Amino acid sequence: MSQEHEETNHGLIKTPMQTLVAAGLGFAAPVFIIMGLVSFYSSGTKTGVGAIPTPQALEQRIQKVGESEVGDPAKIAAAAAATPVAAAAAPAAAPAADAGKKIYDTTCVACHGTGVANAPKFGDKEAWAPRLAAGFDEVLKIATQGKGGMPPKGGSSASDADFKAAVEYLVNSAK
């Protein structure tokens, strides 16, 4: 009875469905292998009811999983290759903007986050519009040299390029 049942299962597994099932279970294959081995060995030590048909069935199941695993690496490799590429593309996209945000977050936010000493606030369009009317270069120049409560370069020791990125980051918040 149970052997007939197993054979019916084999027929089903070998249908084209197996491709889908194998793809879905590809990552679970090691688990099934381990489960299969554990069951195989534990049922081997047990000589009780059902012990005789089970090792054969499990052996075949182990082979099946092994087969599907052999078929899968190409798909798995393709999937694995696609993921890191997508993840790696993002950080490489905007290094300058990152530097600007970093400087802003560590230095400029102290005044421009809350508007200390009438500093134009981050994202405050009304405060920035009249300054930007003079053009970005002028804003950058004033910020670099300092003015009133604004220390030269905002008191930072950033490079010119990084400071410019910080100004851009700050100014773009209010556009």
Ligand code: HEC
């Ligand atoms: C100690 C407080 C303080 C810090 C820190 C500070 N600022 Fe300012 N910032 C000011 C104040 C106050 C003003 C307004 C000056 C004025 O118009 O009298 C200002 C103005 C500016 C302006 C406008 C310049 C213009 O066109 O009028 C820019 C741009 C600017 N800051 C950028 C930065 C950047 C970038 C940083 C960080 C690297 C920074 N600030 C850090 C206080 C600060």
